[in-house]
Amino acid sequence: MKLGLQLGYWGAQPPANHRELVAAAERSGFDSVYTAEAWGSDAYTPLAWYGSDTERLRLGTSVLQLSARTPTACAMAALTLDHLSGCRHIVGLGVSGPQVVEGWYGQKFPKPLARTxxxxxxxxxxxxxxxxxxxxxxxxxxxxxxxxxxxxxxxLKPIVHPLRNDIPIFLGAEGPKNIALAAEIADGWLPLFFTPRLADQYNGWLDEGFARAGARNTRETFEIAAVAQIVLTDDRDAAYAAIKPFLALYMGGMGSEDTNFHAEVYRRMGYSDVVDEVTALFRSDRKEEAAAIIPDAVVADSAIVGDEAHVREQIGVWEAAGVTTMLVSPGSVAEVERLASLIQ
Structure with missing residues (x-):
């Protein structure tokens, strides 16, 4: 199992300690660092900025939004960063949703699989x-x-000669068809709300892609870099309460009421009733209530919360389910070092 530092995208202001977290991840043996974008900070600028302080960490995006750049513009940015980093770049791509694609980028959303x-x-x-x-x-x-x-x-051909013609591409995918597409044409999968409980289901979708003619990888060469909320604590109740507003936002507030791909992930996990209740409350501007009604079991299904013994055990469970890298978001240098100690 490898660890990746997931820096995500910025809130209202740039985070104050990301440079320190990246340095700690490099020292502590993390495999990679990832940035993201929504409709505020972009992913490439901070990745290059913080990545310039490193020598070993792979530099990934989780994820770039397809509609933010033409494919040639994205390829230019990728080959540039791959040169600057000495072949350490991973291009993580995602289609986002119609609210962002059509509302923020002014692009058409239909046919996301064909566009990808x-x-x-x-x-x-x-x-x-x-x-x-x-x-x-x-x-x-x-x-x-x-x-x-x-x-x-x-x-045209690019003026710059790329160092690699096989810069890794990972796909952020949530639905069955998109996950199969990742296995067919990409080098890795970036799941957001992964639960080991559904490993057999994921494997079925991945195997469909691996079996297609011309598939780029096999299961042995394919990476699964899953976002993993890991909280080392003796107070699970407090940790669950802190995570629930995040889940309420993604479950009930992302996309539109009728088209929310994150909500569909939780429906496939068996929580349709919870999704309906959370969505109704969240979109009625009752966000605190929306978070409060999420059962602890829903949080525990895709997060690891507990003491060191529990976290070590669950890391093994995720690894057995096929995850090769856990993308974690520690808030301090001490947390980075503590997480690193759990997989050494």
Missing amino acids: REYIDIMRQVWAREAPVTSAGPHYPLPLDGDGATGLGKA
Whole structure:
């Protein structure tokens, strides 16, 4: 089992201690550090900023939003960071949801699986640098032609020669089809609300992708880097209470009332009634009540809360379920060091 430091995206202000956390992760033997983006801070700028202080940590995004960049722009950023870091970059991608894609980026959301497939194909063409990059579309046609175009577009190869033509791509995926797609065309899967209890279900979806013609990896070469809320404490009640507002936001407040992919994850986990109640309260601006009604068992299903013995045991359970890296979010240098000691 490996550990990754999940820095996430910023709140109202930049976090004050992320540089110290990254340095501690490097010293303590963490495998990687990850940044994210929503509709505030971007993922690449802080990753490059903090990554410049490191020599060994892999530098990942969990996740970049597809609609924030054209595939060639994303490929340019990736090959640039891969050069600067000495081949330590992992490109973590996700489609986000229609509320963000259409409301923030002004892009169309439909056909997310087809868009993802086309996007990754273009990125790998850029890194291969074997020929000018072209795409028949329909989502990212290159060169652009047709209505509204000048017709002067030219297929190009990147000026910079990439260090690698196989920069790893991980997909943030929550639904069965997207998880199967990750196994088929990507190098890893980034689950957000992972529960070892459903390992057989996940494996079935992954195996579908591995079995497809031309699949890029096998189970032995595929990575699963799962977000893992680990809280070392003797006061589980307090820890559960602190986690519940986060779950209420993702379960009841993300996306729209009818289209919330995070909520669907919890429905597949068997908590449809909880999701309905949380959503109704959260969208009635009763956020504290929404968090309060979430049972402790729902939190415990995808988080590890307890003393060192319990946490060590559960890390083993997650590893047996197929997870290769646990993405954790310690709040202090001491927590970074304590977590690292549990897997050594």
